[in-house]
Amino acid sequence: xxxxxxxxxxxxxxxxxxxxxxxxxxxxxxxxxxxxxxxxxxxxxxxxxxxxxxxxxxxxxxxxxxxxxxxxxxxxxxxxxxxxxxxxxxxxxxxxxxxxxxxxxxxxxxxxxxxxxxxxxxxxxxxxxxxxxxxxxxxxxxxxxxxxxxxxxxxxxxxxxxxxxxxxxxxxxxxxxxxxxxxxxxxxxxxxxxxxxxxxxxxxxxxxxxxxxxxxxxxxxxxxxxxxxxxxxxxxxxxx
Numbered sequence: 001x002x003x004x005x006x007x008x009x010x011x012x013x014x015x016x017x018x019x020x021x022x023x024x025x026x027x028x029x030x031x032x033x034x035x036x037x038x039x040x041x042x043x044x045x046x047x048x049x050x051x052x053x054x055x056x057x058x059x060x061x062x063x064x065x066x067x068x069x070x071x072x073x074x075x076x077x078x079x080x081x082x083x084x085x086x087x088x089x090x091x092x093x094x095x096x097x098x099x100x101x102x103x104x105x106x107x108x109x110x111x112x113x114x115x116x117x118x119x120x121x122x123x124x125x126x127x128x129x130x131x132x133x134x135x136x137x138x139x140x141x142x143x144x145x146x147x148x149x150x151x152x153x154x155x156x157x158x159x160x161x162x163x164x165x166x167x168x169x170x171x172x173x174x175x176x177x178x179x180x181x182x183x184x185x186x187x188x189x190x191x192x193x194x195x196x197x198x199x200x201x202x203x204x205x206x207x208x209x210x211x212x213x214x215x216x217x218x219x220x221x222x223x224x225x226x227x228x229x230x231x232x233x234x235x236x237x238x239x240x
Contacts (some may be wrong), residue, residue, distance in 0.1 A: 002220055003128055003133055003134070003135060003136045003176075004088070005123055005126045005128060005136045006135065006136065006137050006138070007137075007138040008137065008138070009140055010138065010140060010172065011111070011119065011124075012118065012120035013119070013120065014097060014118060014119040015094070015116060015117075015118055016092040016093065016116070016119060017092065017093040017094075017095060017098060017099070017116055017117075017121060018090075018091075018092050018093070019105075019106035019109065019112065019113075020106065020107075020111060020112065020114075020115075021107075021109055021112045021113075022111045022112060022215075022219075025113050025222075027221075028198075029198055029222065029226045029228075030196060031060065032197070033193040034174065034196055035090065035192075035193060035194075036089060036090050036174065036192045036193075036194055037090070037191045038085060038087070038188060038189070039084045039085075039087040039088070039089055039159060040081075040084045040085060042089070044162075045144070046162075048080070048083055048084050048087060048158045049160045050080060050146075050158060051147070051150075051158075052147055053131070053150055053151060053152075054095055054149070054153060054158075057152055058076045059076040060140045060154070061197045062074075062075045062076050064220070066160060071184065071233075072185060072186050073184050081186065082186055083158070083177075085157055085186045086175050086177055086179050086180075086185075086186075086188055087175060087176070088175070088176040088178070088191055089159065089160050089173050089174065089175050089176075090173065090174040091169075091172075091173055092122075092171065092174075093169065093170055093171065094170045095170055098116075098206060098235050098236070101168060102207065103208065103235065104154070107208050108210070110210045110212070110213075110215070111208065111215055112207075113205055113208070113219060114202040114205075114211065115201075115204070115206075115230075115237060116202070116206070117202060118217040119138065119227060121203065122174075122198075122201060123138060125198075125201035126194060126195075126197040127194070127198040127226050128194065128195070131176060133177055134177045134178060135177055136175070137175045138172065138173070139161075140160070140171070140172050140173075140177070141159075141160050141162050141169070141173060142160060142161055143162055143163065144161055144162075144164065147172065155177070155179065156175060156177050159173070159175050160173060174194065174217075175198065176192055176194070183217075188206055198226065198228060199227070199228055199229060203229055204232075204233070205219060205223060205228070205232045205233075206232075207233075207235060208235060209233070209234060209235045209236055211234070216233070216234060219233045
């Protein structure tokens with residue numbers, strides 16, 4: 001069954017950025033894809049963790065369920081692991097201008113780039129025909145500590161909550177989930193390729209502010225090879 005990208009709470013003209021090294025950039029253009037990484041491959045091991053109250057409800061629910069030796073999901077800990085292994089994410093930065101902080105975190109190598117788009121262009125660029133799953137979302141991350149969240153969230157919403165000290169990231173995410181009640185499995189790939197139209201997606205390409213003129217020329221050549229209409233230029237250290 002084909003799934004469609006759903007956006008929630010984002011204005012169409014919101015400006016989004018993705019910072020990456022040149023290898024990832026060229027691979028992205030060559031394959032015409034956005035890579036969605038499995039949530040447990042991220043450095044932050046709190047990805048998708050249940051708020052405390054929600055965790056308690058789920059633990060009680062599993063205590064009252066009949067055991068099933070054939071299921072890979074037998075208790076609340078298994079269920080958390082199952083969700084993490086069935087959620088695939090691409091992270092974007094919301095800002096009207098480029099960010100000094102993002103360059104320092106994700107553009108450490110001088111041979112790196114940032115691509116600029118908008119929420120509307122990202123939505124229009126996506127072709128999910130080759131994907132299968134339960135849902136595909138584009139949403140802003142909310143920064144809340146787990147002990148401040150009451151009640152029960154939808155499972156996918158747990159991946160749009162992060163601890164408050166990450167709020168400087170101003171993150172917007174694409175999230176694919178492959179949850180299945182009938183056939184739950186933890187044997188999932190490390191990521192999925194989301195097909196996109198690069199010319200629709202990319203408005204501007206900036207090279208690292210400290211990169212050399214030859215690197216700018218190289219990225220311009222690459223852009224021409226892939227027939228992109230986007231402006232290619234040096235970045236400057238934009239401030240929040």
